[in-house]
Amino acid sequence: MFIETKNLTKKFGGLAAVNKVDFHIEKGKINAIIGPNGAGKSTFFNLISGFHRPSSGTVLFKGTDITKLPANKIAGLGISRTFQTTSLFEQSTVLDNVIVGHRLRTKSNLFDAILRTKRLKREEKACRDKAMEVIEIVGLTHASDKMVASISQEEKKRTAIALALATDPEIIFLDEPAAGINSDETQGLINLIKQLNQRGLTICLIEHKMSMIMNLADHIMVLNYGEKIAEGTPKEISSNDDVIKAYLGGSASA
Template sequence: MLSIRNLTKRFGGLAAVNDVSVEFGANQINAIIGPNGAGKTTFFNLVAGAMPPTEGVIEYKGQDLAGKSPDSIARLGVARTFQTTMLFEESTVLDNLIVGHRLRTESRLWDVLINSKRLKADEKRCREKAAETLEFVGLSHIGHRYIADTSQEERKRIAFALALATDPELVLLDEPAGGVNPEETDGLVDLIHKMVDHGITVCLIEHKMDMIMRIADKIIVLDHGEKISEGTPEQVKNDPVVIEAYLGKEDAEA
């Protein structure tokens, strides 16, 4: 589904991502791990169109994404969450999610000015999609609640729902379990499996190694912007290069 070839991003003399090549298959859970500053979030930014690559090819379902805008990439079916999702605190959960499906609608400024039938139909579809994604992530009961009154774990699920509202085929999750307890992490793991069961390919960045080793089909390890290992959890866990650079002996033996 996603093929990365010789991807490089330089900031002056610093290569945040350096000559990375990798392929992600459809309907899998792919993980990117590495120490802080390894280039993981920059890698996501390049795929999602937040910044252009210096060199390389980002091919999604046969189409090169390099240089495309984030909204164009989202329309092609790539959604992304962030470590900290910025939501409208004084709006309801449901109203926040209505925004997500707007990129699939056709109404424009003129439709708003005349309150056209197309605008009304689009608004109805967006509200229905928001309710559908809320149900999917298990939060139908808090659709009326203001974002300011939600917990950290609920915000994580809302971020999932916001991504799902765009009708994606590939979702990039940036530290989806950051800041939640072990029980809540297990619930998010179940949600990620549910997404894959519904035909969505997942690629995630995460520091919780026990979680990654349990759920990932494939792991990519970055260090100083370079790919130092790739494989199944078992292969990566026993790779001497990874143990030295990131996992450490205790984690590898756990």
């Protein structure tokens, strides 16, 4: 398995936000996690990406236990993510924001910065080149020199994806990429996600727009109150009685 969780659990006080979840992600596929508000979806992402340490259970990446690794080490292995609330430097340009992502792959230190060494200059150029490459991939070349504070919400979503891509990931976790954007913009984002997947990138996303998930995902897991209640193809999930009861047939808000 590409990524696998075994009995993954996270407790906050007496509350189990994620409770003994077994899940696997196949390389090259588009995976999705759905469920009502408070189901534990973002917490699950945080456990895999190292932002939270599990209370118990295991996270494996290509067969290697990464459960206790910090977020920067996990990112270095090729696991990247975006956040539900877009976290960008608002008073910097799109380009400068994305350049930060490729810093993960550089080796320059304070000594290099003080002396402006050849290594520093070489790596600065590599970061800029990589940033321009992924900005073009996400369709933001026209906005590369704009301040993030001045661009649209949809463009900020694309900037966040470009930042994640700049880390050279093998898999990217997208936390509600279509939140706060309209239907036309959502379709554009669907096209981008498909394009990234066709380039060989494995994708796992949390999303509330069910039509988007059902038309995009190869594999879906459903969480409810921190527990996995279903897993399968979109067709299997849409006809699952437990899912219909907990999510699809209830409130449209998740």
